[in-house]
Amino acid sequence: MNAVGLPGYQEDNAASAPADWVVLKIGEMTEVSAGGTPATGNESYWFPPEVPWMSSGEVHKRRIYTTEKKISALGLTNSAAKVFPKKSVVMALAGQGKTRGCVAVLEAEVATNQSLAAIYPSKAFDTDFLFQNLDWRYKELRSLSSGEGGRGGLNLSIIKSIPIELPPLPEQQKIASILTAMDDKLDVIARQIEVTQTLKQGLMQTLFSRGVGTQDADGRWVPHAEFKDSELGEIPAAWDIVEIQSIAEVIRGASPRPQGDPRYYGGDVPRLMGADVTRDGKWVTPQIDFLTQEGARRSRPCPKGTLTIICSGDVGIPSFLAVDACIHDGFLALININEGSANKNYLYHVISSLRQRLDASATHGGVFTNLTTTILKEFKLPLPSISEQEKIAAVLDAVDDKLTIAEKRHQHFQTLKRGLMQKLLTGQWRVNVDASAAGT
Structure with a gap:
């Protein structure tokens, strides 16, 4: 830059x-303290809701003006919870996903649970500067966590020992x-x-x-005047309800086995992955996984413009291939679409709108959700004129x-x-x- x-x-x-900059540890500049949680079984600690009380998940708001929950004054007195001053910087000590190590600024006096630590404001630093500094160092802060792997956590000693370069x-x-x-x-x-x-x-x-x-x-477009009841709800009388198999062929992707075999993997033929879809959205260029020519022959090659649908895990997310690529067995695709009766872009949007129905139609076994070829073939859509x-x-x-x-x-x-x-x-x-x- x-x-x-x-x-x-x-x-x-x-x-x-x-x-002219100095380096000081947070604990050398100010006080650091954690919060607490009143006993959940004691209703009087939670009602009436009087004191704003923050949980670690709310740190992603970055600026805390209000909280999702409140505790009673009695709950505050009879727990480790404490009210932290406005302009404290709070840091998540633990939490799911990317919560641990995230920071926010209190823009009001707020109590917190024990998964948050508050760095009190001080004349030694500007609160917003400290917030930006710690926010920038998110990955570093997570690496300081105690414990093993994803179960590790931050603690007050770690936070107090964090050095800050101060202009x-x-x-x-x-x-x-x-x-x-x-x-x-x-x-x-x-x-x-x-x-x-x-x-x-x-x-x-x-x-x-x-x-x-x-x-x-x-x-000129004239609004529909007549409607009818259908299994998908009320729709214009002129529309049809059709199964996908009546307007397109449904195929499933394939994966060469064994996984990682250098005969099949590591070439220059792109293979679509779910992470490619979540990254790119509607038009996807696979960038994560590649097959050899032999691997591609054992997979399912699809041309640019193919409408694909995730069928395992986050089922029902549609996307188009922006390039020729292979799809693995976590994807279904619609090919040979009858262009005289179905518009490919329309299919993309209507499938997006019906994703919850697709998920409900899928098979749910253990931790896996699977949308089979048969389920998608028989899945019904509203179909207007072309x-x-x-x-x-x-x-x-x-x-x-x-x-x-x-x-x-x-x-x-x-x-x-x-x-x-x-x-x-x-x-x-x-x-x-x-x-x-x-x-x-």
Whole structure:
């Protein structure tokens, strides 16, 4: 990342922190304390709900103004829970997934459970600077955890021993303001994405039950006037309910055995994986796994544009292949689609909207969920005229395009912020501080 064009920065090529920065451990600067949980069997500790009480999962909010739960004043008095001051930085000591090591800033006085530690505010540092510093070091913090593997946890001693490189306070404040402004931008884009996703859900519910109508002699769309009951709910009278096998052939992917055999794996033929779908969304370019030519012959090669559906694990997620690729036995695909009666984009959207039904139709054995070829063949969809399918797909494609643009912007600003953190929090770039601020 280049400093040119970014006002207020100057390059510092020193290999370590600038000379006017100091390194202090958190425990040398302030108090660190954990919370607690009142006895859940004592109703008087929870009612009336009076004191905001935070659990570790809420740390992902990053700024804590309110909490999902409250405890009573009696519960606070008779437990290890304590109220932490506003502008404390809280860190998750434990928690599922990516919770442990995450941080947030208290924007109100809040009590916490024992899975959170609070770093009290201090005149030695700017709270928002400390938050940004620890947020940037998330992976490092997780590596400090005690215990083995994913069961490890942080503790107060570990947190107190974390060293922080501290510029002069005015510079801390300026750095924090720059990074907070980036967070604000990211929050705006995230809200735009959330609003657009909600809009899409509402549109799908309407379009797959009310449709857009029929076209008159002038090509204008006239809303449907007649509706009928169906096994999928009320739909326009002119629509049909069809099984997928009546409009397309359903095939299942295949995997060469044994897994990892160099005769079949490690070549240059891409093979679709579930993680590719969750990363790319609608149009997927496999980037994780590759087969040899012999491996591809033992798998299921599919051409670019094939509509695939995850059939094991997170079943029912559809996507299109953006390139020629193989699919393994965790995927089904629709091929030889009857283009005279079914639009491929429409099928993508209607399958997306019916994903919960697909999951309910799948077989659930132990920890695995499996959508069989037979289940998908017999799965029923609402089918309008081909022209109405194209119109419905076009409306939803436009929303998807808007989502894609917003998601790419969000990713861009995330990358930009990470670059700024690397430069600003190590002193590689120095910020200009007003003389009046520096003298305070």
